[in-house]
Amino acid sequence: MAFIRREVEVEGRDFCDMSADYSKPIESFSIINIMLPSRHQDLAYWPVTKDTRTASFWLAIDNSTIENGCLHFVPGSHLEPDLRDHGSLHGNRDKSHTLSSNLSEKDMPKPAELSRGDVTVHHERILHGSGGNYSNSSWRRAWVIAFRSQETVKEERRRGFTHSHNDPLEVLNAVGKQS
Numbered sequence: 001m002a003f004i005r006r007e008v009e010v011e012g013r014d015f016c017d018m019s020a021d022y023s024k025p026i027e028s029f030s031i032i033n034i035m036l037p038s039r040h041q042d043l044a045y046w047p048v049t050k051d052t053r054t055a056s057f058w059l060a061i062d063n064s065t066i067e068n069g070c071l072h073f074v075p076g077s078h079l080e081p082d083l084r085d086h087g088s089l090h091g092n093r094d095k096s097h098t099l100s101s102n103l104s105e106k107d108m109p110k111p112a113e114l115s116r117g118d119v120t121v122h123h124e125r126i127l128h129g130s131g132g133n134y135s136n137s138s139w140r141r142a143w144v145i146a147f148r149s150q151e152t153v154k155e156e157r158r159r160g161f162t163h164s165h166n167d168p169l170e171v172l173n174a175v176g177k178q179s
Contacts, residue, residue: 038100039109039129041077042146044086044176045099046124046163049155054124054148060114061141068140069131071120072109077127083176084127093172101127 042056064070077084089098103109107127112120122128124146133140156162160171 038089038098039072039074039103039127040086040099040101041083041125041127042122043083043124044101047156047159047161047175048083048177049152051149051152052124053152054146056122056124056144056146058120058122059143060116060118061143062139063116064112064114064118064140064142065135065138066111066113066131067133068135068138069133070114070140071112071128071130073112073120073122074103074107074109074127077107078123078125080125083125086176094169097172099176100129103127 042054043052046052046054058071062068084101086099086101089100109127109129114120130140159174161167161175
């Protein structure tokens with residue numbers, strides 16, 4: 001794809017063609033929203049507010065298999081009292097938005113293979129992630145949306161957080177921490 005070959009200039013760091021015509025083939029997209037394989041808790045990406053309750057929906061647009069990088073969840077990790085430590089996958093939040101957390105010896109990730117049209121709903125503290133797509137014949141596309149309280153979203157905006165890779169570095173570095 002042109003974006004991956006760096007043939008498309010993108011202002012800022014949001015690489016998303018979600019406002020485009022959804023009927024066009026994915027191969028023709030010039031810009032796509034790509035999350036690199038990493039294991040994380042969603043709350044690590046957001047400011048910790050009084051009400052962190054979130055329901056994240058992950059809708060499989062294609063079949064999601066182990067071969068093409070389905071999600072894996074660490075059962076029980078959402079019950080831990082503290083958010084796990086996360087670091088930038090590439091060592092610097094200014095260069096890469098992707099966060100990652102390590103597994104402990106007791107963690108046993110479980111794959112969540114899904115058929116097209118299936119959905120997972122998960123907690124903001126569940127440790128999860130996906131692997132790379134090693135299939136030569138299938139995509140693993142998904143549509144993800146997180147439902148949060150209106151008060152939480154207002155507080156995030158007050159702090160200057162917009163869920164964008166273009167948020168100021170000091171704002172991005174403060175997410176996932178108690179205020």
